[in-house]
Amino acid sequence: MLDFTATYTDLYQLSMAQVYFHQGHKNDIAVFDYFFRKNPFKGGYAIFAGLQDVLKIIDELKFSEEDIAYLKTQDFDEEFLGYLKGFKFNGNIYSVQEGDVVFPTRPVLQVEASIVEAQIIETLLLNFLNFQTLIATKANRIRLVAGERMLLDFGLRRAQGPGGYYASRAAVVGGFNGTSNVLAGRDFDIPVSGTMAHSFIQSYDDELSAFRDFAEGRPRNCVLLVDTYDTLKSGVPNAIKVAREMEKRGQKLLAIRLDSGDLAYLAKQSRKLLDDAGLDYVKIAASNQLDEFVIKSLLEQEAPIDIFGVGTNLVIGSPDGALDGVYKLTFSAEKPRIKISESIIKITLPHKKQVYRVKNDNGEALGADVVTLAEEEKPERMFHPFEPFKSMELTGLKLEKLLQPVMKDGEIKIDFRSLTEIARYSKKRLAELPTEYKRFNNPHIYKIGISQNLKEERDRLISSFKK
Amino acid sequence: MLDFTATYTDLYQLSMAQVYFHQGHKNDIAVFDYFFRKNPFKGGYAIFAGLQDVLKIIDELKFSEEDIAYLKTQDFDEEFLGYLKGFKFNGNIYSVQEGDVVFPTRPVLQVEASIVEAQIIETLLLNFLNFQTLIATKANRIRLVAGERMLLDFGLRRAQGPGGYYASRAAVVGGFNGTSNVLAGRDFDIPVSGTMAHSFIQSYDDELSAFRDFAEGRPRNCVLLVDTYDTLKSGVPNAIKVAREMEKRGQKLLAIRLDSGDLAYLAKQSRKLLDDAGLDYVKIAASNQLDEFVIKSLLEQEAPIDIFGVGTNLVIGSPDGALDGVYKLTFSAEKPRIKISESIIKITLPHKKQVYRVKNDNGEALGADVVTLAEEEKPERMFHPFEPFKSMELTGLKLEKLLQPVMKDGEIKIDFRSLTEIARYSKKRLAELPTEYKRFNNPHIYKIGISQNLKEERDRLISSFKK
Structure with a gap:
């Protein structure tokens, strides 16, 4: 306390x-x-x-x-x-x-x-x-480049101790849509959101079982992290399988998340795989060392990313x-x-x-x-x-x-x-x-x-x- | 809370x-x-x-x-x-x-x-x-260059919100001697210290009256800030006057503080003025955007500084x-x-x-x-x-x-x-x-x-x- x-x-x-x-x-x-x-x-x-x-x-x-x-x-x-x-x-x-x-x-x-x-x-x-x-100023710069896309604060783990609590709040003042920070969500009435960690997938013997369990256990706002093994050969195909299974249960997969590699390339390829599978409603979320300059570059490359998760650079107000x-x-x-x-x-x-x-x-x-x-x-x-x-x-x-x-x-x-x-x-x-x-x-x-x-x-x- | x-x-x-x-x-x-x-x-x-x-x-x-x-x-x-x-x-x-x-x-x-x-x-x-x-790592780098000189954390005002509370603690782990942060001092048993602000001197019609009042009101560990008007023509001479008045009351001025200008030059000139006045026991404290590199440079120039007050760069772990x-x-x-x-x-x-x-x-x-x-x-x-x-x-x-x-x-x-x-x-x-x-x-x-x-x-x- x-x-x-x-x-x-x-x-x-x-x-x-x-x-x-x-x-x-x-x-x-x-x-x-x-x-x-x-x-x-x-x-x-x-x-x-x-x-x-x-x-x-x-x-x-x-x-x-x-x-x-x-x-x-x-x-x-x-x-x-x-x-x-x-x-x-x-x-x-x-x-x-x-x-x-x-x-x-x-x-x-x-x-x-x-x-x-x-x-x-x-x-x-x-x-x-x-x-x-x-x-708030940092968040706003990111908002300016992101247009109407969803912006989420994922920074608590690298924040300057309890500074992270107020960083989540200030990010919303500057235009962010939500945070992963539950305590800040509770106290400041900020929409909270989150996906899954690599550890979740690693804790299973295979990616598909991990996705299945997650989609069953948290079907609402379900986001599957697809880069643990191989994004395009394993992650996205498995996510597509699970999305179809969810459809049969009357549920919808919200998004997949990319957290490594060339985000522009992977987003385009993933979008294509999803669209070809008739899953054009499944969004693409991206994270990994993002800031206003990286997001600007991704969007200039027309990366079809709908949701950006921004962590460290936001909550510590990098580089200042x-x-x-x-x-x-x-x-x-x-x-x-x-x-x-x-x-x-x-x-x-x-x-x-x-x-x-x-x-x-x-x-x-x-x-x-x-x-x-x-x-x-x-x-x-x-x-x-x-x-x-x-x-x-x-x-x-x-x-x-x-x-x-x-x-x-x-x-x-x-x-x-x-x-x-x-x-x-x-x-x-x-x-x-x-x-x-x-x-x-x-x-x-x-x-x-x-x-x-x-x-x-x-x-x-x-x-x-x-x- | x-x-x-x-x-x-x-x-x-x-x-x-x-x-x-x-x-x-x-x-x-x-x-x-x-x-x-x-x-x-x-x-x-x-x-x-x-x-x-x-x-x-x-x-x-x-x-x-x-x-x-x-x-x-x-x-x-x-x-x-x-x-x-x-x-x-x-x-x-x-x-x-x-x-x-x-x-x-x-x-x-x-x-x-x-x-x-x-x-x-x-x-x-x-x-x-x-x-x-x-x-703690940042503090330790500063400690490595500062040798046995006193290092004080002055960073709370520019810290990342309540991150500053733990920054003051971590600074001590890394080798700092004290902090200006009273709450951290209270909770972590860190020696607290501080001097005076420019506003204190400005709130008086003249510098000497401000120094006198301060030395009377807080004689123990008294540090006078000498750069409000003119360090060498006004600040140090006034501090010398007050130090002599304190001597008559059986008290000792602890230090003067430099907070602007060329710290190496001003420290050397101030040291000379103090020594010439027989006040070789009065220490010199310096602050103003310090970090390990500035302190290293000051000491390489043989600036006779005894106490360094480090703020922003310490508590936000700049530049990382x-x-x-x-x-x-x-x-x-x-x-x-x-x-x-x-x-x-x-x-x-x-x-x-x-x-x-x-x-x-x-x-x-x-x-x-x-x-x-x-x-x-x-x-x-x-x-x-x-x-x-x-x-x-x-x-x-x-x-x-x-x-x-x-x-x-x-x-x-x-x-x-x-x-x-x-x-x-x-x-x-x-x-x-x-x-x-x-x-x-x-x-x-x-x-x-x-x-x-x-x-x-x-x-x-x-x-x-x-x-």
């Missing part, structure tokens, strides 16, 4: 919290931005995921008795531990909706809370949002393995805060903010989000964050407000949606995005602009810092 | 289990090998980790009422569900000790159980062992992200089983087996493990698995038995060791391995031999299959 108590955090959050607590900053209101700096997978976008899970945990987050006893051994003092005993996150969280298409360098989520509370939830937030956003999401202070103790850096793109945007998506009258995204101060009116012009002569007129365009309150004074303010609804929303949002942003090679770069007020505030803070 | 019930598995395990259950194979005893095919990170070895965690879970593994209710909706029948309700793993597990140095293609762990039970635990076993072995461990049937229904493949190295070794490490009289590993049938005597000669003319005399050498019973009839048969003991054992085992196997570029390939009896059995099965 892995219980997400408030010690699911980095020690320094608690160290800083104790210092704030004692040095008069306990009630300072702070604002932090969650954002990432680079799209994963060299792509043009990311799919935001993990929000509902982390909100649920934050809503109930506390330090258990075991936590307090442990922290006592780590040099925290009684008064501060007393505070932790009664800890409850009472802040506000503003966020993009789960499943939305999001882009680098602008706030995806904002936390506004006492600086102590905001620090304590930082690691948890980053851990959940970075990972699920990574996996991590999203570089960060949590940056933008306001505290009644002052805007800025992080200065030698590298201009690493300078943060101060103040509590709002983000708008620029759209035309047809609801199509025009390839730009604009960041403003939270309290200002919708801007009429947006400015390039660093190039002073670049700006764009916004009058006449629609500006859609992206950050909405999802938690207010520690209470969840949204109705949770089912994974199916989140995935549907994600699909809709992605459809609003022109295709140039979705290609794998050198995708069009989505613009992030800032309002004049935000620009002036930022520049004022930079100047005052330079003095 | 993430509860590891028996649905922490792939659906096909349960589908196959139901078929075995009804088709007269319920009590067939099966043997499965857990092994991996390739060393991670193009290295010459792996560090086996995760065993104690997974044994603990298997020991208590059951289907909860929620699981049973869920499975009822997934087309499993009442009789089989009745069996699952009373499920308990009653089999045997033989394994290498946690922390040992292990190599590709030979069994690291063997499960001997009814085929139903053996299938149900497969995914859980693979999920835990693959991930922790990956991370997964270990390719598999679980292969080698015996069932009273017969040895073999998996045939076009690719000769993918042909499995049949039967329940034993593995010996070949050593000389001084206890040094000679670079070979030999796999035998479980019941045979220690072999006098080992054979190359696929090249018929290669063999090696073993008489006069020591053969150390590696697979020991760790679970017998479902009961844990070993005394659990602390992480410190496991890490110490790992260090000892690694010391027994000649250095050529530990280098990063083209490490010497550790040999896996098989006994004559095993070779004959395997060849017999291949021949009978070819007929």
Whole structure:
């Protein structure tokens, strides 16, 4: 059992919290931005995921008795531990909706809370949002190439420990149809599916008996793995025999599965054997080190594959393995805060903010989000964050407000949606995005602009810092 | 909360289990090998980790009422569900000790159980062992280059969700000294440590006040982050001021931390400033996208860094992200089983087996493990698995038995060791391995031999299959 108590955090959050607590900053209101700096997978976008899970945990987050006893051994003092005993996150969280298409360098989520509370939830937030956003994005790239074909997550065995549980969920946000992961299926209401292992066939003296037993024991959604001995000479012919036997019992073989060899060639040959046997309804599933590039190649070769089982590369978000999401202070103790850096793109945007998506009258995204101060009116012009002569007129365009309150004074303010609804929303949002942003090679770069007020505030803070 | 019930598995395990259950194979005893095919990170070895965690879970593994209710909706029948309700793993597990140095293609762990039970635990076993072995190996590579310097895991925020919890544990098996992950520290008795975030300094109007407050509030193990504004002109001079103030209070500043810029240059300059101020006891910690290669380079440049904080690259096991461990049937229904493949190295070794490490009289590993049938005597000669003319005399050498019973009839048969003991054992085992196997570029390939009896059995099965 892995219980997400408030010690699911980095020690320094608690160290800083104790210092704030004692040095008069306990009630300072702070604002932090969650954002990432680079799209994963060299792509043009990311799919935001993990929000509902982390909100649920934050809503109930506390330090258990075991936590307090442990922290006592780590040099925290009684008064501060007393505070932790009664800890409850009472802040506000503003966020993009789960499943939305999001882009680098602008706030995806904002936390506004006492600086102590905001620090304590930082690691948890980053851990959940970075990972699920990574996996939802990976899943979505695979969905983009797979069209309407069925996509199943088979990754639990190679997942990063219990990360696999949330990977299965995030895969659905990104467009997957189901998972082999039973626990994730149970908890997130994801359709579960699966076939059979090579070991099942090996445990019999011959392949045909194994297929027969399996088809009798699990006739519904029956998928037979045909590559244990020889796909075209043994596996598919035996599957055809069993499919015919199933027909006599009024049942239908759902699919055969290919798990090795040249999948394009084997799928074509198997399709032919099945069709020649009058089994055109039997689908072909394929697995074995798949990712978006392999699937793209298979489909370009016109491999007649109906179902793709994707494992490792999906659930570990290969090759990136991590999203570089960060949590940056933008306001505290009644002052805007800025992080200065030698590298201009690493300078943060101060103040509590709002983000708008620029759209035309047809609801199509025009390839730009604009960041403003939270309290200002919708801007009429947006400015390039660093190039002073670049700006764009916004009058006449629609500006859609992206950050909405999802938690207010520690209470969840949204109705949770089912994974199916989140995935549907994600699909809709992605459809609003022109295709140039979705290609794998050198995708069009989505613009992030800032309002004049935000620009002036930022520049004022930079100047005052330079003095 | 993430509860590891028996649905922490792939659906096909349960589908196959139901078929075995009804088709007269319920009590067939099966043997499965857990092994991996390739060393991670193009290295010459792996560090086996995760065993104690997974044994603990298997020991208590059951289907909860929620699981049973869920499975009822997934087309499993009442009789089989009745069996699952009373499920308990009653089999045997033989394994290498946690922390040992292990190599590709030979069994690291063997499960001997009814085929139903053996299938149900497969995914859980693979999920835990693959991930922790990956991370322990990564950690160990970092340890090899870092010498005696302190290594801290700072990765939770970029970890693959709750995978980070076990990553912190596995890092210690591989030689790390501590973690920032408080929950892992609490549960696995790992020293926790941490410094401060840039946000802490930003939340103050000036760096010196931030340092002062922090040093007052957390004087023990105090580490000041010096790169927020200007490392050499502001951060280090302010840290020196605070260190002197601490001295007056009878306290000592533990370290400064560098988190950006040219770490080699900044460490050298910072060291000089500290030493010139008479603060030679103040250590230098560094973080920022570190891995074994960056640390190696820093130390080759003689950067005076005492503490390395390693995050993302450690906890996600970058760049591999997964270990390719598999679980292969080698015996069932009273017969040895073999998996045939076009690719000769993918042909499995049949039967329940034993593995010996070949050593000389001084206890040094000679670079070979030999796999035998479980019941045979220690072999006098080992054979190359696929090249018929290669063999090696073993008489006069020591053969150390590696697979020991760790679970017998479902009961844990070993005394659990602390992480410190496991890490110490790992260090000892690694010391027994000649250095050529530990280098990063083209490490010497550790040999896996098989006994004559095993070779004959395997060849017999291949021949009978070819007929």
